[in-house]
């Protein structure tokens with residue numbers, strides 16, 4: 514990893530000058546190493562981490578201006594065309610593409626970790642039927658740490674790898690259980706003769722009364738959805754996994770923290786928010802009104818599924834997803850579905866409207882994945898669970914890289930704006946407080 518200091522930045526403050534090493538990575542902007550600033554009496558201030566690199570990584574590279582996404586150097590478009598989700602899991606975890614024997618062994622291993630302990634059924638049954646599946650996922654993934662004491666030594670590479678396999682293999686099983694539970698349907702066991710995405714669809718849509726015949730176009734679309742979500746460098750949920758991992762917490766707990774972070778509508782919850790927004794728009798005739806609301810600075814409404822913190826050009830994943838979306842809509846003859854028609858109109862308007870063009874707000878990956886999932890018949894509340902399932906190899910690869918590569922406890926600092934020191938006031942002397950809720 515390129516990590517040697519190549520030059521230095523000089524920061525002048527009052528009379529003094531502080532020299533800060535500049536470090537070049539293999540790709541992307543150089544970074545200024547500010548680690549020594551604290552000892553000089555300064556912190557840096559960067560809410561939202563817009564200009565802050567929080568770690569070294571060799572896994573994924575994103576160039577948001579040019580719309581580039583590389584996993585271990587391989588462009589996402591090539592991976593989507595020539596590879597599949599499980600092979601990408603291998604690549605993210607191990608750093609290289611597997612040869613045929615390695616691939617077969619990896620597939621075998623994953624298949625033989627797909628079942629979950631029967632006690633997890635009882636655990637899930639403790640939730641209300643109307644619990645949001647992401648709430649269920651936060652709980653049950655964290656709970657896995659109570660079932661696999663045999664491999665929780667984070668300093669053992671073998672344990673870390675076994676945990677990674679378990680998580681990748683079990684997430685679809687858990688996701689399908691979180692789908693079946695509110696329906697009141699029995700959980701469906703995994704089947705080893707099926708491919709990864711096929712098995713996932715089988716566990717969701719089969720019942721003990723009848724098999725579910727997996728449509729290959731839908732299976733391919735599901736594999737692509739998982740593949741396109743597999744990793745995206747230091748996004749909010751992955752950074753959360755790393756932060757939790759930096760305390761030495763067990764990997765299941767760290768991934769549960771990542772799932773919680775993913776849930777929000779500014780991150781993985783966006784695919785659900787897209788469909789909720791389309792419901793709210795209700796009719797094609799209302800689209801212009803909602804586009805106007807999105808453009809109004811005084812209105813908090815935003816077009817869900819548009820814009821990205823990093824991509825200021827077309828998200829390369831969205832391009833692949835758009836193509837898959839059209840394949841699925843054609844296959845299912847869903848072009849006439851009013852919600853899906855509305856989504857297509859919205860996409861066209863936003864791509865042509867000067868507000869979105871000037872601010873470089875393109876449809877993102879969640880815009881299309883939401884539409885595909887809706888067309889497949891997956892309920893909206895489950896969309897973010899599918900994202901979480903796909904993102905699991907990314908989370909666990911980053912956690913493994915961090916733990917295996919040396920790390921420090923993550924502990925950001927702050928710009929304190931509260932009261933200065935003041936003396937405690939006894940209860941009987943206190944005035945009504947005006948500052949409650951500050």
Ligand code: CMC
Pocket residue numbers: 748778779780781783807808810814815816817818819820821822823872874877878879
């Ligand atoms: N609709 C309308 N205006 C928008 C939108 C939108 N979806 N997104 C950004 N803007 C405007 C925003 O109001 C701001 O305008 P101004 O400069 O006049 O104040 C400008 O564009 C820049 O926005 P920002 O909030 O400073 O950009 P950000 O990088 O902080 O936000 C974002 C990125 C993804 C949170 C935001 O674009 C957004 O809220 N999009 C909708 C939610 C969404 O689709 N999220 C999924 C992201 S992709 C999946 C993932 O990575 O998890």
